[in-house]
Amino acid sequence: MAFEPLLTRNIHREGSESIDAYLASGGYQGLRRVLKEFTPEKFVEEVKTSGLRGRGGAGFPTGMKWGFLPKGREKPRYLCVNADESEPGTFKDRLLIEKDPHLVLEGIIASAYAIECNLAFFYIRGEFHQGCRTFEKAIAEARARGFLGKNILGSGFDLEIIVYRGAGAYICGEETALLESLEGKRGYPRIKPPFPAVVGLYGCPTIINNVETLANVTLIAERGSAWFAGIGRPPKNTGPKLFCISGHVKRPGVYEAPLGIPFLELLNERAGGMLHPSRPLKAAVPGGSSMKILPASKCDVLLDFDSLAAAGTSLGSAGGMVMDTGTCIVGALLNLARFYAHESCGQCTPCREGTGWLVKILSRLERGDGRPEDVGLLADIAFRIEGNTVCPFGEAIAWPVDSYVKAFREEFEDHARRKACPMRAAAGA
Amino acid sequence: MSLPVRPETDRRIDDLLARFPQKGSALLPALYLVQEEKGWVSEASMEYVAGKIGLSPAFVSGVVSFYTMFHRQPVGRHHVQICRTLPCALRGADALMAHAAKRLGVKDGQTRADGACSLASVECLGACDRAPFVQINDRDFGPVDPSGLDEILKRLE
Ligand SMILES: Cc1cc2nc3c(=O)[nH]c(=O)nc-3n(C[C@H](O)[C@H](O)[C@H](O)COP(=O)(O)O)c2cc1C
Ligand code: SF4
Ligand code: FES
Numbered sequence: 388m389a390f391e392p393l394l395t396r397n398i399h400r401e402g403s404e405s406i407d408a409y410l411a412s413g414g415y416q417g418l419r420r421v422l423k424e425f426t427p428e429k430f431v432e433e434v435k436t437s438g439l440r441g442r443g444g445a446g447f448p449t450g451m452k453w454g455f456l457p458k459g460r461e462k463p464r465y466l467c468v469n470a471d472e473s474e475p476g477t478f479k480d481r482l483l484i485e486k487d488p489h490l491v492l493e494g495i496i497a498s499a500y501a502i503e504c505n506l507a508f509f510y511i512r513g514e515f516h517q518g519c520r521t522f523e524k525a526i527a528e529a530r531a532r533g534f535l536g537k538n539i540l541g542s543g544f545d546l547e548i549i550v551y552r553g554a555g556a557y558i559c560g561e562e563t564a565l566l567e568s569l570e571g572k573r574g575y576p577r578i579k580p581p582f583p584a585v586v587g588l589y590g591c592p593t594i595i596n597n598v599e600t601l602a603n604v605t606l607i608a609e610r611g612s613a614w615f616a617g618i619g620r621p622p623k624n625t626g627p628k629l630f631c632i633s634g635h636v637k638r639p640g641v642y643e644a645p646l647g648i649p650f651l652e653l654l655n656e657r658a659g660g661m662l663h664p665s666r667p668l669k670a671a672v673p674g675g676s677s678m679k680i681l682p683a684s685k686c687d688v689l690l691d692f693d694s695l696a697a698a699g700t701s702l703g704s705a706g707g708m709v710m711d712t713g714t715c716i717v718g719a720l721l722n723l724a725r726f727y728a729h730e731s732c733g734q735c736t737p738c739r740e741g742t743g744w745l746v747k748i749l750s751r752l753e754r755g756d757g758r759p760e761d762v763g764l765l766a767d768i769a770f771r772i773e774g775n776t777v778c779p780f781g782e783a784i785a786w787p788v789d790s791y792v793k794a795f796r797e798e799f800e801d802h803a804r805r806k807a808c809p810m811r812a813a814a815g816a
Numbered sequence: 817m818s819l820p821v822r823p824e825t826d827r828r829i830d831d832l833l834a835r836f837p838q839k840g841s842a843l844l845p846a847l848y849l850v851q852e853e854k855g856w857v858s859e860a861s862m863e864y865v866a867g868k869i870g871l872s873p874a875f876v877s878g879v880v881s882f883y884t885m886f887h888r889q890p891v892g893r894h895h896v897q898i899c900r901t902l903p904c905a906l907r908g909a910d911a912l913m914a915h916a917a918k919r920l921g922v923k924d925g926q927t928r929a930d931g932a933c934s935l936a937s938v939e940c941l942g943a944c945d946r947a948p949f950v951q952i953n954d955r956d957f958g959p960v961d962p963s964g965l966d967e968i969l970k971r972l973e
Pocket of ligand 3: 475903905947
């Protein structure tokens with residue numbers, strides 16, 4: 388059976404972001420069905436059986452996460468939508484927010500119904516000015532048509548949504564940092580447990596879900612869990628997925644495919660292959676900047692949670708970055724290390740000091756002042772960060788460092804030995 | 817005492833305070849309102865916002881300094897931000913930045929003396945498919961090459 392793209396079914400239409408365009412494509416039918424045919428508990432079950440795993444990076448089963456909410460109702464429950472998208476190489480949520488906000492909104496409303504939440508927050512990164520405007524407008528449109536506010540579609544269910552703008556901090560995409568930021572504080576990640584499902588926003592039970600995850604909830608509402616579970620590589624890698632591809636390819640972009648599409652198909656058929664015909668693939672990071680790199684020889688992989696884990700990397704946020712043979716791997720890692728040093732929240736010493744130290748070493752290698760022991764030192768620092776920090780940001784830099792050095796050790800050693808960047812020397816710079 | 821902000825801004829902050837289950841949540845949006853009016857967030861603005869929400873000025877200043885989008889000094893009328901993170905770097909962000917600095921006559925992180933523009937390199941703007949990517953105030957441009965940047969700037973002037 389041919390794959391029918393649904394997450395991206397509207398985005399190429401003129402005015403795709405308006406509610407009229409969305410309704411014309413059958414939008415909000417899923418929500419009607421959920422409110423009429425499902426109790427909240429039954430819809431949580433439906434999402435569980437769909438096999439949907441979170442699209443924000445960690446791949447945690449969505450229905451199971453919802454199931455962790457405590458049973459009692461002494462405190463209000465909150466839904467926080469993670470629209471902070473800041474992982475380098477990742478731009479799929481931006482596409483949904485700007486081009487099909489109602490697809491996301493419908494999933495938010497159905498999810499809030501499932502977890503019995505009456506106030507949801509849409510935490511969007513501050514730089515997404517267009518996305519903010521579009522989403523605010525979508526909310527107003529949905530309210531005017533009775534999909535938001537009091538007694539939605541006569542079901543007795545009430546929901547308000549507040550758009551909350553971040554202010555330029557990658558770490559606020561980490562779920563507990565997001566909560567701190569929403570409470571009006573510095574985005575310092577919290578120590579877990581307690582998990583947000585138990586102690587979250589304002590100390591109340593809270594679910595945090597990614598934008599694309601919630602768009603998938605819309606599809607489950609519309610077509611059912613059996614349909615969803617039949618796409619991709621069941622049982623644990625189900626559903627459609629948005630794959631980003633950037634770097635040295637002809638057509639960078641967001642491509643929808645079932646989980647488990649081969650990376651080389653995404654690269655060669657969807658993204659049009661390598662940008663410069665004379666420069667073949669050197670390496671790729673299929674999952675986004677904080678994931679491990681694969682040298683070209685290992686790029687024949689399937690893009691899903693379990694296949695990439697087996698290949699020694701992760702699907703992450705599916706922010707594929709492609710590098711050709713003209714790329715200096717030391718320079719690429721230096722660029723990322725700078726990013727992580729800039730974005731560390733500074734709470735833990737290994738992360739705060741380690742990222743800065745990595746930048747220092749990589750800079751001197753790249754500049755031509757490297758020392759023979761530097762290569763080992765990089766791996767050693769990464770090892771000391773990993774597992775010793777409050778939040779997984781530590782791994783987000785330790786994994787790249789470790790994997791870049793392992794896969795391209797000679798190139799690092801060459802920099803130290805020659806006291807120069809061989810790439811720049813070759814380019815006559 | 818006269819208000820350090822326009823009455824309209826003050827009223828919008830009151831609306832925010834009523835909107836959230838806890839007042840603290842009004843901080844980031846209130847700072848945005850002040851910045852929208854003044855162009856930046858001064859010490860006086862921080863004290864005013866702190867007073868409105870019931871926080872200490874030191875706490876507010878700690879929050880402001882954590883986030884890169886709050887300007888603690890005035891920026892230019894055109895705030896030109898060029899992304900430099902890896903996907904943009906792989907497609908020529910460095911050359912674009914060098915060109916922009918020359919064309920605008922300012923260095924990375926600086927504002928021109930006449931206040932017309934400022935230039936900053938920033939981290940990934942979540943639009944790596946349009947690399948190299950540029951944001952000027954609240955508008956997005958990409959992919960942008962040096963001559964494309966000249967065109968955009970000409971249109972803005
Ligand atoms: C440093 C860091 C940055 C993150 N950034 C994002 C982000 O921008 N968007 C996102 O949805 N999740 C991000 N996450 C993952 C979230 O913490 C969380 O797992 C996710 O939002 C849960 O949603 P999901 O279950 O729907 O995937 C980040 C995690 C870390 C450690
Ligand atoms: S690991 Fe880094 S980003 Fe995470 S809490 Fe520690 S210092 Fe902050
Ligand atoms: S790296 Fe420039 S927008 Fe992502």
